[in-house]
Amino acid sequence: MLRSFGADLSGGLENIPVLIESGVSQDALSKLQYTPENVQGPGCDVDPSEVTLPGCVCRAQSCVPDGCPCLCFGQAYTSEGRLVERQADEADLLHSQPVFECNVLCECSESCQSRLVQNGLRVQLGVFRTQDRGWGVLALEPIPRGCFVCEYAGEVIGFQEARRRQLSQTSSDMNYIISVREHGGERRFIQTFVDPASVGNVGRFLNHSCQPNLVMLPVRVHSLVPRLALFASRDVEVGEELTFDYSGGHDSNTQTQMDAGASQKKPCHCGAPNCSGFLPLDISVLC
Numbered sequence: 001m002l003r004s005f006g007a008d009l010s011g012g013l014e015n016i017p018v019l020i021e022s023g024v025s026q027d028a029l030s031k032l033q034y035t036p037e038n039v040q041g042p043g044c045d046v047d048p049s050e051v052t053l054p055g056c057v058c059r060a061q062s063c064v065p066d067g068c069p070c071l072c073f074g075q076a077y078t079s080e081g082r083l084v085e086r087q088a089d090e091a092d093l094l095h096s097q098p099v100f101e102c103n104v105l106c107e108c109s110e111s112c113q114s115r116l117v118q119n120g121l122r123v124q125l126g127v128f129r130t131q132d133r134g135w136g137v138l139a140l141e142p143i144p145r146g147c148f149v150c151e152y153a154g155e156v157i158g159f160q161e162a163r164r165r166q167l168s169q170t171s172s173d174m175n176y177i178i179s180v181r182e183h184g185g186e187r188r189f190i191q192t193f194v195d196p197a198s199v200g201n202v203g204r205f206l207n208h209s210c211q212p213n214l215v216m217l218p219v220r221v222h223s224l225v226p227r228l229a230l231f232a233s234r235d236v237e238v239g240e241e242l243t244f245d246y247s248g249g250h251d252s253n254t255q256t257q258m259d260a261g262a263s264q265k266k267p268c269h270c271g272a273p274n275c276s277g278f279l280p281l282d283i284s285v286l287c
Contacts (some may be wrong), residue, residue, distance in 0.1 A: 106267020
């Protein structure tokens with residue numbers, strides 16, 4: 001189907017306009033307060049925009065792992081601006097190590113290889129109406145495997161606020177809350193909740209797929225609060241819908257979870273051969 005795109009959803013806040021499909025009702029879009037980055041929401045003790053991480057003193061065009069404290073876990077990006085693949089399985093683009101970028105306090109060049117997500121949108125995206133899944137996002141240019149596509153940005157909220165918001169939803173309400181749980185060592189876990197329902201960016205309109213072409217990775221830039229960055233897990237062609245797995249690749253439809261979240265579970269319409277039948281549902285805030 002040929003589609004035309006016009007207005008900029010971001011209102012000029014992104015490096016590249018986020019185009020909206022022409023000729024469709026934009027009432028729902030007008031209610032969104034667009035933000036390219038995470039903002040502090042209820043229950044979040046740290047302002048995501050506050051610079052809390054130290055900078056390096058490399059004074060180089062581009063930092064290298066052996067001498068840069070920001071790269072203590074290794075180089076995350078290639079010189080072409082793609083995600084370094086560290087897993088033995090080439091089909092899996094997920095990193096096993098944390099990703100830190102150089103930040104505003106670093107003395108390296110603005111063109112440093114370790115500055116990627118912080119530079120914002122670099123690919124042309126289009127928001128469109130799907131047939132049975134509400135809004136979606138199309139790639140309006142080819143996107144090579146490993147390229148950064150966009151963030152999933154919105155309000156960073158606390159556990160209790162995430163619980164309150166999710167409990168207030170019914171089966172007919174859209175749930176945009178993403179929960180990212182990271183292992184912090186010594187049986188410690190860091191959990192981040194991002195809700196772009198009212199305040200968010202283009203990532204809010206990405207649909208789930210049980211066979212996605214994007215993968216989400218927590219990336220830390222200026223703060224310990226991670227930015228939820230989405231990278232292409234394979235080469236993406238022009239006109240393809242961009243999707244990611246809301247569960248992060250984990251099985252979120254076990255019988256126990258489905259029973260506990262029965263009132264909120266929703267059918268999945270991704271159409272993938274391996275479709276689980278239901279959208280992933282994180283019930284950790286409901287228990």
